[in-house]
Amino acid sequence: MTVVAHSTKPVPRAAEPAPLPQVNPAAVKPRDARELNKLFFDRLQILEEGTHEYQYARNTLIEMNLSLVQFAAKRFRNRSDGQVEDIVQVGTIGLIKAIDRFELSREVEFTSFAIPYIVGEIKRFFRDTTWAVHVPRRLQELRTTLAKTKEQLANELDREATVAELAVRLGISEREVIEGLIASNGYTAGSLETPPTGGEAGKGSHSYAEVIGNPDDGMELFENLHALAPLLRELDERERSIISMRFGEEMTQAQIGDRLGLSQMHISRILSRTLAKLRTGLCTES
Structure with a gap:
């Protein structure tokens, strides 16, 4: 009878990945960040969310790529009006969203992937904070288009364009033009301390702030849930x-x-x- 000898040699275990390097994100140059990004993103995909290693990898990626936020923020320096810190903060939110959604399998540089997120968040900040009252995005965009078209037609006609002329130029109905013009009133707001008559506050007069009701914080939540359901x-x-x-x-x-x-x-x-x-x-x- 032939006896077959079985090897008792243990099967080698898969090697544990090497620990992530300890880096000073502020000292990483942009050209070095590219390779480090790949290393940290690769490890982020296999780390368990919530662990110390996961948080270290994610936080390092954020700090290492803050230069992208600074770069994108420069595009809005003429519109910042003292809001530079706010712009950087909202741009950083866009960077974090990009990091959480980026996958190496996309075969695209992280820089190219992240910039649209950062710029989009900054634009959303201007859109939401510039308007004095909530106006649907469609009408916000129409206001910008109307302003440009009114200026063009004024130069061509040497006078203010009518609603009908604006409608023809833009290829929309006169009703839509009127909606856009009305929406423009929501771009700026007067002081709530101004009396309704527009004059100076005096004895017996009341400001708008004294006669309007308080906002209901639950209304926005109700509207959002109603739309989401x-x-x-x-x-x-x-x-x-x-x-x-x-x-x-x-x-x-x-x-x-x-x-x-x-x-x-x-x-x-x-x-x-x-x-x-x-x-x-x-x-x-x-």
Whole structure:
């Protein structure tokens, strides 16, 4: 009888990845940041969210790429009007969003991926803080177009253009032109201390601030939930469950993955896709 000898040599375990280098983000030059970005993003994909290593990798990426925020902020220096610090802060929010959504598999430089997020966040800041009252985005954009068209027609006609002439030039209805002109009134606001008559406050007079009601903080939440409800009903059962666990139960992506038997990366992709779907629906509604 032939005896087959079995090797008792242990199977070698997969080598643990080398620890991430300890770097001083402020001292990293842009040309060196490119390679470090790849290293940290590669490790970020396999680290568990919420761990010390994960936070170190994510925070280092943020600090190492703050120069992108400074670069993007320079495009708005003529509009900042003393808001430089605010611009950098909102630009950093855009950078963080880009880091959380970036994947090496996209085969695109992180710089090219991040700049649109940063610039978009800064533009949103100007849009939301410049207008004195809430105006739908469609009318905000129409106001800008109307202003340019009014100036062009004034130069051509040597007078102010009529609503009908503006409508013809823009290829829209006169009603839409009127809506855009009315919306322009929301771009600036007068002081609430001004009396309704427009004169100076005197004995027996009341300012606008004294006669208007207080804002209801719950109204905006109600409006948002009202707009979101039909969009949530259009999601499939798994998407609704993940949204509920992430934002209702405040579970991490790793915890959601454990409950559903899926990887954290899979949960991240589903969550990003679902939020993008909801965001698109809300923007379409507005």
